[in-house]
Amino acid sequence: MKKKRIGVIFGGQSGEHEVSLMSSTSIIKVIDREKYDVVMIGITKNGEWLLYNGDVDKIKSGEWEKEGIRAFFPPNANYKGLITFSNGKEEFHPLDIVFPVLHGPRGEDGTIQGLFEISQIPYVSSGVMSSALGMDKFFSKKLFDHAGLPIVKYKVFHKKEILLDIETIIQIVERDLGYPCFVKPCNLGSSVGVSKAHNRPELIDALQIASKYDRRVLVEEFVKAREIELSVFGNNEPKVSIPGEIIPSNEFYDYVAKYFDGGKTKLIIPAPLSESVIKRFQELALKAYRALDCSIYARVDFFYNEEQDKIYINELNTIPGFTHASMYPKLWEATGISYPQLINKLIDLAFERYEEIKQ
Template structure:
């Protein structure tokens, strides 16, 4: 049987570059080499594409660039291949399916998905629209709220307005949301640029910090809550994993607690919830997945309020972390789908979605 050639794309220009390297390394190590032929495609922090030929161990430590050649893909649907240029010699590598393992902007936000759509090639990920919507925390919450799904109260501000209206913004947040509150860049993940602000001075600093990562800033009401996550898998008939719970080593599950705390944060898998609570949060995860027109995969993050017992949907991650410690694959493993099988299912879903699109009339 001829192997399926998978272009696994890692790195990228976002602040989550290093996390992408970790996720991609895990996938490449585990994927079934008897079924899949792997093209290791790296994108530098400057946005330059390369095809990497070396050992997978050098991806995570960042040394992969030294053993790679410049590469690019074309949006032309007649050119379903990766093209390399090495000392003026052009080589073409056909690609059957792309597997972007890019977290954050220009990878998880519909940008690269648009190129795959123009190429008319299968890819593992949500589509362009759902990727863009889920990357933007503001649009995510607006749509979920419109669909009658529970989200915490929030306010939206813009970087350009901070210098002139900072005091007005602080008063508005204090009156509408109170302290403490969470301040976040609207388009980023891995808890980068997020602050829990306890007073007006901290809020001001937090707004400017978030503004370093995005022009749009979201301020959310603090909810004393347990942090619950659910993995979702599928296209038109998605299914939810058992939920997991995070007990962060820091005050909240920030970037350091997620990836560099040496295992001090605790992952409770499955989450210690009553049967009806488990069923409720799994059902909400699927509803959120459908409401935002997701496909393939997403991790749905919840705040289980200690005040009113409501599962508030915090966000959806359309390319969730795939490291050895990441919640998405861990939740599927406890739900009956091992890591290697999960990768294969995601690739199958990419082909399934592509076949459905090919059956549609374009004009």
């Protein structure tokens, strides 16, 4: 059987650029070389596309950029692949499928998925709408609420409001949500730009930090809760993993705790929960996945107030972190699917979805 060419796309222009480099390095190393020829495609923080043919380990360090060849991904169904420009020569590199390992805006938010739709090429990700909704914490919460999923109380403010009338915003937050509260950019992941505010000065700082990353800022009430995550994959008949629990090294599961705390954050798999509570989490995870019409894969994050036996959905990530230490693959590993098997499964699901929707 002729091998297919898979383009793994990493980097990107979001605040999660470095996370993408770590995730993609892990994925590239385990893709089945008997089935696929891997084409490594990087996007710099400036938005330049580069074809990379060097050592995989140089991706994580950022050294790949020095060796990349200038490239272009045409939005043209007659050119499914990459065009490179080097030494005055133009060369076409055909692709059968793409695997975007891009976290955050311009990668996980439906934008690059739209490019793949125009190019009519299979891709390992949810579609345009689902990706956009999963990335936008405000609109995903509205849909979760509409679907009957439990959510915490929240408010959304525009960057302009924060700049012009922060005093009014503070009064609204103190009246309706209280302290402590969480402040987040509406469109970002990996806890980039997220702060926990315990008082008015910290709230002012948190609003200003979050508004640097997005034009809208989400403020959520604090609930005393355990952090529970589940992995989902599938198209029409999605499957859900066992739940895992996060015990962060910092006060909450922030960017440093997720990726740079030297292993101090604990991932407990499976989460110590009763069978009945596990079943509730799994049902809610599948409900959330379907509420956003997701496909291929996603990770669903929850809060669990054990004293009141209340579950709240936090968010859904359509391209979650994918290093060997990340919760998404580790949950499937504990459920009985190894990291390499999982990658193969996701690629198969992308081809399956493409066949279903192509015209």
